[in-house]
Structure formats: structure tokens, C-alpha cells
Amino acid sequence: MPGEWPASTLRGMNGTLILLLLTGAVIALWLDALSARELAGRRSRELCEKADLQWLDQSVVLQRIWLTRVNGRLAFGRKYRFEVSFDGSDRHRASISMSGKRVINYALPHREPD
Template identity: 35%
Template sequence: MLTLENLFIFMLLGGVAAWLWHSHGIRERALAAVRQYCKRQDIEWLDENVAFRRLALVHDRKGRRRLARLYGFEFTVTGERRHQGCITMFGPHPGHIELEAHPFDAEAEAEPPANVIQLDEWRRSRD
């Protein structure tokens, strides 16, 4: 026979299952946001995974405190060391992404683009 206590337990279990299902969808959106961010920043996202860290009250872009899920991930720039990153999710919407201080590839920055002509070479070719 279905009692009020059994009904409460079923509703509680159903609520927990719905919350877990919803959390999985938010995690999938966090994965997509981190993948896109790492491509834009030209860094390598390690393990292609995000890990739930905690629920916290965080300020959003408008300065309001909102309940957010914080997910952590790892990345590398040089391939030698792992660095930590964190993405904040406000419901299904990504917030800010923070990266640990990391080195950048100085050799790639120092090389001039292929279409740049050096002035002294141009003068020699014109003489």
C-alpha cells in the first residue's frame, strides 16, 4: 500500500535523479565551452575533461551573487607541465574561465609573419 512516507521517498529520489540528469547536461555544456576557449587561446586541453569542484555563490557580470557550479580542468602550453583552469557555470550558461599563470611560446611570437618584407632585403633587391 502507498503511504505518505513512501510517496515522499519516491518524490525525493525522483528529485535527486532529475537534479543529477540536469547536472550532467550542464557538465556537457562546460565541456563544449572549455573546448572552444582552448582552441581560441591556442592551448592544449589535457584529458578533454572537466571535474566538478563545488557549488558556490559567485558574482556574475552584472555584479549579482548567484549560485554557480565550478568545474576544473587541466591544460598545457609547452607540453611539459600541467596547469589548472576553472570554468564557472551559471545554470546552463558559461561564466568566466580562469587559467593559472602559464608560460607562452616565445618562439612563435618572435617569428615575423610570412608576408613581411625586411627593409634591408628590399633595398638590396631594388639596387
């Protein structure tokens, strides 16, 4: 019949389509991870400013990732760590946990009384 595709061509097209979909999904996940890391960096800087701490190295590092639900939809929960200083001569670890785009927990060091 005119207009029919051979079965081998259709199998090849299905493989190509699956490859394109997988590539698109990987790119989407990668862009989401970059966006989440950037947001975690902004939020950690804000926390440091409020706590009168210096945010060191201007970066956050992904420590843990898990699946969670946000408004009934699956999302990634992420925990990032970063370093802070009280006066520039010390280093302390801190962390921030996010569910989707929301901060759900954070841990900052406390100053020891003199």
C-alpha cells in the same frame, strides 16, 4: 462507509509517495549535474581552442557549487577545474564558472614571453 480507506493504508501510501518524490528529485538533480558537467567540458574545450591551448585529460572536475539566481529563478552555480598545456610537455590549471548554462568566468594560464 463503502470506498473508504483505513487510516493505516493512507499513512503507508503517503510515505510511499514522499519516497517516490524524493527519488525523482535526486534523479533530476543528478541528471542536471551530468548535463552541466558535459556543457562545461564543451565550453572549456572551446576556450582552449581559441587560446591555442591543449585541453588535457578530456575532463572537467567540479570544484565548487552554490545557489544563484538566473532570470529571477534559483539555479546552481558551478566552478569546474581542468588542465591545459601550451605544447604538450607542461601542465597548467585552468577553471570555468557557470551559472545555469551560462559561462560567467574563466581563468586560463598565460604564456611567459621568451
